[in-house]
Amino acid sequence: MTIIATGLSAARSGRIILHTTDVEIRRGERIGLVGASGSGKSTLGHALIDSLRAQGASVAHVPQSPDEALDPLRSMAFHWREAEQALGLALDPSRKQKLFAALRIEDGDLRKRPWGWSRGMQQRFVIAMALIGTPDLLVMDEPTSALDPVVAAGMMDLLDRYLSDRRTALLLITHDLGLAAARVLRLMVMAEGRIVEDAPTPDLLRVPRTEAARSLCAHRNWLALPC
Ligand SMILES: Nc1ncnc2c1ncn2[C@@H]1O[C@H](COP(=O)(O)OP(=O)(O)OP(=O)(O)O)[C@@H](O)[C@H]1O
Numbered sequence: 718m719t720i721i722a723t724g725l726s727a728a729r730s731g732r733i734i735l736h737t738t739d740v741e742i743r744r745g746e747r748i749g750l751v752g753a754s755g756s757g758k759s760t761l762g763h764a765l766i767d768s769l770r771a772q773g774a775s776v777a778h779v780p781q782s783p784d785e786a787l788d789p790l791r792s793m794a795f796h797w798r799e800a801e802q803a804l805g806l807a808l809d810p811s812r813k814q815k816l817f818a819a820l821r822i823e824d825g826d827l828r829k830r831p832w833g834w835s836r837g838m839q840q841r842f843v844i845a846m847a848l849i850g851t852p853d854l855l856v857m858d859e860p861t862s863a864l865d866p867v868v869a870a871g872m873m874d875l876l877d878r879y880l881s882d883r884r885t886a887l888l889l890i891t892h893d894l895g896l897a898a899a900r901v902l903r904l905m906v907m908a909e910g911r912i913v914e915d916a917p918t919p920d921l922l923r924v925p926r927t928e929a930a931r932s933l934c935a936h937r938n939w940l941a942l943p944c
């Protein structure tokens with residue numbers, strides 16, 4: 718199944734911050750959405766989520782920081798139950814076990830509140846919650862910016878492995894071209910509220926066609942970086 722959203726746009730205070738855009742994502746496809754700060758990546762991410770949910774597609778969202786997804790006053794067990802109930806799913810310990818093992822959080826104490834877990838574990842828990850209902854699309858907006866680079870790369874590797882034989886597609890919004898380059902087959906580059914380039918990752922990195930892509934690719938061999 719291909720996910721299609723057409724006519725996405727957004728304006729704030731009379732200014733267009735997302736020009737009319739169509740996005741097509743194939744089942745299980747992994748895409749990186751990159752671009753300078755303020756280019757409209759998060760705006761596009763939100764518009765895409767709203768449009769797809771309105772069509773009845775299941776779309777999960779992982780915000781930049783686990784603080785946005787977790788209530789500091791509630792236990793981790795509470796969050797998990799809420800997430801299952803919100804999707805109308807019956808409690809299923811084996812689903813939880815599988816996701817916890819995949820994201821290496823099986824040792825986390827669910828009776829604790831978020832601050833009883835490390836940041837890296839919290840973010841992996843948030844990803845596990847997002848994957849509970851096997852969504853059609855997982856949108857992650859700067860999911861690693863609150864993490865140190867080693868923890869961030871480890872988390873992305875676990876997610877990579879988990880998604881490799883599943884139907885869930887991934888839109889990874891990031892500043893970090895190195896992180897995206899190693900993990901997505903397609904890159905979309907944004908500048909000034911438009912997707913200015915959309916190409917297979919190796920092609921875009923080898924021959925960036927727009928100024929925005931060239932400035933992102935400049936000076937480094939991203940595919941050779943160990944991240
Ligand atoms: N609520 C808002 N009101 C006014 N302007 C906004 C609002 N939200 C976003 N913008 C503007 O829209 C543009 C795109 O913002 P957006 O947050 O989508 O960029 P981004 O690419 O995600 O940036 P970053 O990499 O810093 O997260 C920016 O110029 C921003 O200032």
Ligand SMILES: [Mg+2]
Pocket residue numbers: 758759760858
């Ligand atoms: Mg953003």
